[in-house]
Amino acid sequence: MSIKRLFIANRGEIAVRIVRAARSLGIHTIQAHSEADADMLAVRMADEAVCIGPAQASKSYLDAAAVVRAAKEAGADAVHPGYGFLAESPAFARAVVEAGMIYVGPSADTIQSMGDKVSARQVAATAGVPVVPGSDGRVDDLDEAAAIAERIGYPVMIKASAGGGGRGIRIAETESDLAKFAPQARQEAQAAFGDGGIYLEKVIAQPRHIEVQILGDGTRAVHCFERECSLQRRRQKVWEEAPAFGLPEATRTAMCDAAVDLAEAVEYCGAGTVEYLYDAQSDKFYFIEMNTRIQVEHPVTEMITGLDLVALMIRVCGGEALPVTQGEIKLTGHAIEVRLNAEDPHKKFMPFPGVVGTLDLPESDGIRVDHFLYEGYQIPPFYDSLIGKLIVHADTREAAIDKMVGALDAVRIDGLKTTIPLHKALANSPDVRAGRIHTQWLEPWLEAGNLEGTKGGAS
């Protein structure tokens, strides 16, 4: 292990997680913090702490130059970016390496090529990973567009080549829709972006979000099976499981193998995630993107495999060869994670950054809580609302949901409003129990008032 002094360029629960993993490897930890985070749990746990700037993330956790300078001055030999903030910034990864330190993640070039949607799609397709069917690049001729739509199947999305953020997107259900909308889309794109180029993509109705955890050492890669993250609100995952439920074994194998192929194609080093849309009806999956960092929901994978993903990413980025073979990674039972956010689900998820009162987070066999709370801690209002994650593991999905219900009843976090009532309602939902969910399921379910009638309780 070449890493002796690890600088942790993040905060909250993931900083705590990284301190623990580093400590288990005998590594000295240096925790970065903003002025508003001087009393956070990871600062108290780490061997050293360094203030990197004011409360605003743009002046501290997102200030790459300040982070690199602080790491260098503290004598760090490696930097762990966690997730969010600078975790997927190629410029930051490059700056860390240029300053003579190890970046705990893949190379800046890999982060860059996976961070761009178009180049990621090309790399994935080249590696043989299925991508959402569509026109190969822009389509200028209506007859050609109609032929492509016929081949990939309606409905299709018409998107502006130069567009972004959903602007100019139209959905054509039929060929006559296409004939009507394509010229409109072209005109709008021309007006908005000065480029009338459009392209087509198949619409996947009610998709599930399934992602594969991979680990690579720059040469060889392995997968650690998949996670199901279809319960989302405003594109934020709220409840995650491993493995995905009701997935045909051949599909699971194909998804996992494709993720390994992609990781090896980009000489991936560290922990990463290949995200797919899954169309359960046709049993087909499509690459969406690759996240080149540890993810919030990594604990469900740890629960079903027994691996310590954060420790492993530190080891491989420190220069070790992957210490596990694919055959040694076994899937056991079923795990579920729910995100505990300081929000009031009964008031449109209004943030609630209060002072932590009485705290009881019972951890036992098969119940784990990753968090950064202690009694009397004032949650700062400047960062996101995730305060912890409750993770359970049992033999089957049914048993895991039952265990989650019990764990949610046992958890006590006074002084704050949290999303615990949401998770209780989800755990009791027949659709969730039966797995009748997809990425567009949760928001209409909330709008239909399914949270009302559940008790706010001791959250």
Added chain:
Amino acid sequence: MADIQAPVPGTFYQKPSPEDPPFKSEGDAVKTGDTIGLVEVMKSFIEVEAEADGTFAGYSAENEAAVSAGDVLATLK
């Protein structure tokens, strides 16, 4: 004089976006429910509304200042 207080803790903004002018200027007429600023709390933006009619007397909190719930952000006369 009436104070307008921060409904939640966070970062206070006098403007809807960095390029825009402030929501209110001294001497502007203010009606109950008018937005006078935003507080960013945990990545959400909460509108700060006037709870009385009056004339805007000025901001008491700097743009992008860290504020606590109950801090006076602006005053009416």
